[in-house]
Structure formats: C-alpha cells, structure tokens
Amino acid sequence: MAAAPLPRVVTAASKMERQGFRILADLEKLPIPYQNTGVIARRSFVNASPDIVERFLRGLTDGVAFAMDPANKTAVMRSLAKGLRLPRTEDALEGYEGMLTLYQRRIYPTTEGIRNAIQILGTTNERIRSLKAENLIDDRFVKKLEQEGRF
Numbered sequence: 001m002a003a004a005p006l007p008r009v010v011t012a013a014s015k016m017e018r019q020g021f022r023i024l025a026d027l028e029k030l031p032i033p034y035q036n037t038g039v040i041a042r043r044s045f046v047n048a049s050p051d052i053v054e055r056f057l058r059g060l061t062d063g064v065a066f067a068m069d070p071a072n073k074t075a076v077m078r079s080l081a082k083g084l085r086l087p088r089t090e091d092a093l094e095g096y097e098g099m100l101t102l103y104q105r106r107i108y109p110t111t112e113g114i115r116n117a118i119q120i121l122g123t124t125n126e127r128i129r130s131l132k133a134e135n136l137i138d139d140r141f142v143k144k145l146e147q148e149g150r151f
Contacts, residue, residue, distance in 0.1 A: 033112035057141050061150050105151040109137045
C-alpha cells in the first residue's frame with residue numbers, strides 16, 4: 001500500500017492545461033483499478049510492531065476523514081496551499097476538489113490496483129514482476145478499524 005500525493009497532480013495538471021498542454025488521461029474518469037491511499041511496510045516490522053501499524057492507520061484514517069469533512073475545507077485548503085507552495089489559498093481549490101474525488105475513507109488495499117502497479121513497475125524490474133498482489137496484502141488492521149466504525 002502506498003500513499004499518493006494526488007492533489008499535487010490535479011493542481012499541476014490544470015496548471016499545465018492552462019499553459020496549452022492537453023490532458024491525455026484523467027485517472028478519476030478511467031475504469032482502471034489503482035491502489036489509492038495505503039501504507040507500505042516490511043512484513044517483519046508489521047509482525048513485530050502491530051501496535052505502531054494500528055496507531056499509524058488510525059491517524060491516517062483520522063486525517064482522511066478530517067480532509068473530507070466539508071467543515072474543514074478552509075483548513076485543508078490552507079494546508080494544501082502551504083504544502084504545494086501556492087501563492088494564494090484560493091489556488092488550492094482545484095486540488096482540494098480533486099482530492100475529494102480521489103481519496104477514499106475506506107483504506108482497503110485493492111488486489112487489482114496492486115496488480116496494475118506490479119505490471120507497470122515490473123516492466124523495468126524483474127523482482128517486482130515476480131510479486132503476487134495477493135501475497136502483499138495484509139488487511140487485518142483495516143478490518144479492525146472498520147469493525148470499530150472508523151469508516
């Protein structure tokens with residue numbers, strides 16, 4: 001699982017479009033499975049420190065919930081503007097709106113999305129090409145958080 005800075009992509013794409021470049025593909029609109037928000041960790045670390053993994057995922061789900069709550073729009077846009085080094089908070093609106101459509105509160109790993117990532121990255125790396133998505137997924141922590149009603 002890996003966290004992706006999608007708001008930067010959305011903002012950069014629009015900026016390039018305004019400069020005359022054409023958008024060839026919009027991930028949000030394509031029927032291509034991809035791994036959204038997630039975390040990558042060594043299995044040995046996960047097994048040795050499950051409490052750290054669980055607390056981290058709690059923080060991640062809290063952060064996603066905060067960002068997706070309309071009541072926090074101003075604070076999230078301010079944070080996006082600062083992180084993206086935008087001159088004005090208003091310039092983060094497009095990134096904010098894109099983030100709302102691309103991020104999900106349910107942070108389950110997707111087998112098909114991971115398979116697609118392996119396929120793409122495997123074109124240049126034989127070790128990645130030999131991986132099986134099913135062997136990379138450990139969703140026990142996410143299942144626990146869902147049972148607790150966190151999303």
